[in-house]
């Protein structure tokens with residue numbers, strides 16, 4: 001592979017992990033806004049706040065100067081949370097070179113506009129190929145060297161194959177896909193179902209309940225995803241079912257953690273105040289509900305999560321709803 005300079009923006013759990021994967025293949029610079037994080041990555045090859053115990057590659061360089069990364073990058077990788085995505089891209093616009101692709105790692109929607117991250121890339125940086133890297137990829141597991149697989153999705157089948165080589169490694173298998181909408185929505189929507197599963201687990205639900213929630217959750221995620229232009233088969237793949245399983249069953253998932261805390265009767269605000277990492281599902285829930293309405297798609301599980309997250313009811317109150325007893329055909333909502 002010709003050496004490309006990759007710029008990763010966002011020094012949290014996933015930005016740091018992806019930069020570490022890329023460092024095996026090609027030169028990479030990580031931008032973190034916190035100078036202490038930058039110094040720690042450069043001097044001690046660690047990011048203890050977000051990836052405790054992980055040893056980062058010696059050749060991973062970090063900087064607090066975003067222009068230092070963007071002005072020289074052949075590819076930009078966006079690893080900041082969804083509600084900060086646009087403001088960081090506005091900075092990127094100041095010196096990104098022509099035609100440089102921009103890949104999103106972010107699994108959320110912009111609240112005000114309900115836009116997906118690749119839509120924001122197209123909006124702020126028209127003409128730059130936009131893509132998404134997604135799948136069942138819990139950061140700490142990947143840093144621990146456990147095998148995983150992800151998907152890179154872009155409209156252009158040639159560019160996407162070139163970029164596959166930037167991210168893949170022996171233990172991180174990367175597939176390609178041209179269904180950007182489906183891959184992106186798989187990552188966004190599973191977060192809300194993971195909150196529902198966390199609530200069930202926190203209230204002592206059984207394995208059968210969890211399996212029912214995941215399966216019915218995937219059905220409603222697929223319905224909205226297809227209505228928004230994604231392909232049904234994408235939701236049966238790594239970006240859909242794969243990420244749904246990982247997030248809904250992992251003790252490392254921040255979204256599932258939110259659900260478990262909600263099950264204790266805590267308010268969303270209190271839970272967020274105690275978390276220093278992002279849980280995108282709670283943030284995206286209102287936008288997802290608005291999109292479901294816009295596309296006339298029923299999402300009973302997501303709606304229940306939305307009602308708990310916004311304080312309209314509590315986890316125990318919707319628990320019966322999550323375990324709905326009256327059911328129609330399996331192909332129908334509810």
Ligand SMILES: NC(=O)C1=CN([C@@H]2O[C@H](COP(=O)(O)OP(=O)(O)OC[C@H]3O[C@@H](n4cnc5c(N)ncnc54)[C@H](OP(=O)(O)O)[C@@H]3O)[C@@H](O)[C@H]2O)C=CC1
Pocket residue numbers: 010011012013014015016032033034037050079080081082084087088105106107108137138139140276277278280
């Ligand atoms: N962690 C994971 O396993 C995975 C996460 N993702 C997705 O990746 C995205 C990022 O998540 P993750 O890395 O886990 O989040 P973390 O909470 O671990 O880190 C968030 C990072 O974003 C930075 N940040 C927040 N606001 C801004 C801003 N305005 N400008 C610049 N930087 C900012 C934070 O900086 P600071 O430290 O200074 O606050 C921090 O470095 C999310 O959408 C998530 O869903 C996807 C796959 C796996």
Ligand SMILES: O=C(CO)COP(=O)(O)O
Pocket residue numbers: 107135136137138139191194243246247252253254255256278279280
């Ligand atoms: O997207 C993820 C794994 O694929 C991470 O999930 P959480 O944000 O819930 O930790």
